[in-house]
Amino acid sequence: MIPAVSSELLWLGLVYALLAFLLLVLCLSTRWHWGVKLAMVVMVSGFYPLGQQTLKGLSGWPSEDQLPERFLLLSAVFDEPSPARGHAGAIHIWVHPMKDNRPVEMPRAFRLPYQKDLQGILNDGLKKARDGNSQMGSVEPVRGARGLPWLRPAGNDQLQIKLSDLPRAQLPEK
Numbered sequence: 001m002i003p004a005v006s007s008e009l010l011w012l013g014l015v016y017a018l019l020a021f022l023l024l025v026l027c028l029s030t031r032w033h034w035g036v037k038l039a040m041v042v043m044v045s046g047f048y049p050l051g052q053q054t055l056k057g058l059s060g061w062p063s064e065d066q067l068p069e070r071f072l073l074l075s076a077v078f079d080e081p082s083p084a085r086g087h088a089g090a091i092h093i094w095v096h097p098m099k100d101n102r103p104v105e106m107p108r109a110f111r112l113p114y115q116k117d118l119q120g121i122l123n124d125g126l127k128k129a130r131d132g133n134s135q136m137g138s139v140e141p142v143r144g145a146r147g148l149p150w151l152r153p154a155g156n157d158q159l160q161i162k163l164s165d166l167p168r169a170q171l172p173e174k
Contacts, residue, residue: 062111071095089114134166
């Protein structure tokens with residue numbers, strides 16, 4: 001049996017092939033100016049990578065968006081940098097967004113740039129979580145470069161992640 005994700009990608013490929021076939025028929029059967037036909041081909045071809053990028057977020061690929069302000073740490077995987085391969089490394093982190101000490105959305109995977117300090121913080125948090133102390137994280141911007149934010153290079157915002165034990169649920173008195 002084909003997994004659900006593979007069959008969905010197969011259907012998506014078939015839809016793209018049908019779209020390309022319809023464009024071919026349209027280009028061959030009309031007397032439109034060649035510039036209009038070329039524009040249609042370029043536009044439809046541009047939808048392929050756009051669709052792929054859009055679907056990456058839906059099929060479990062880690063998001064490069066900013067982490068939620070408060071979250072429950074579920075897991076992390078560390079891809080250490082390798083200068084020999086020209087690989088900068090990354091930290092893949094799975095979190096559950098929190099509000100008022102309660103999970104509010106579905107868990108999400110995030111990709112963060114590799115930092116040795118962050119790896120140590122997350123390793124300690126994972127050890128505590130394995131011991132039964134769920135870890136709640138918070139994200140705060142690092143105080144750094146001063147000045148107008150629109151003058152600084154994009155993606156240069158450093159975040160500081162702090163982990164603490166999730167408060168235990170209080171049971172009502174009998």
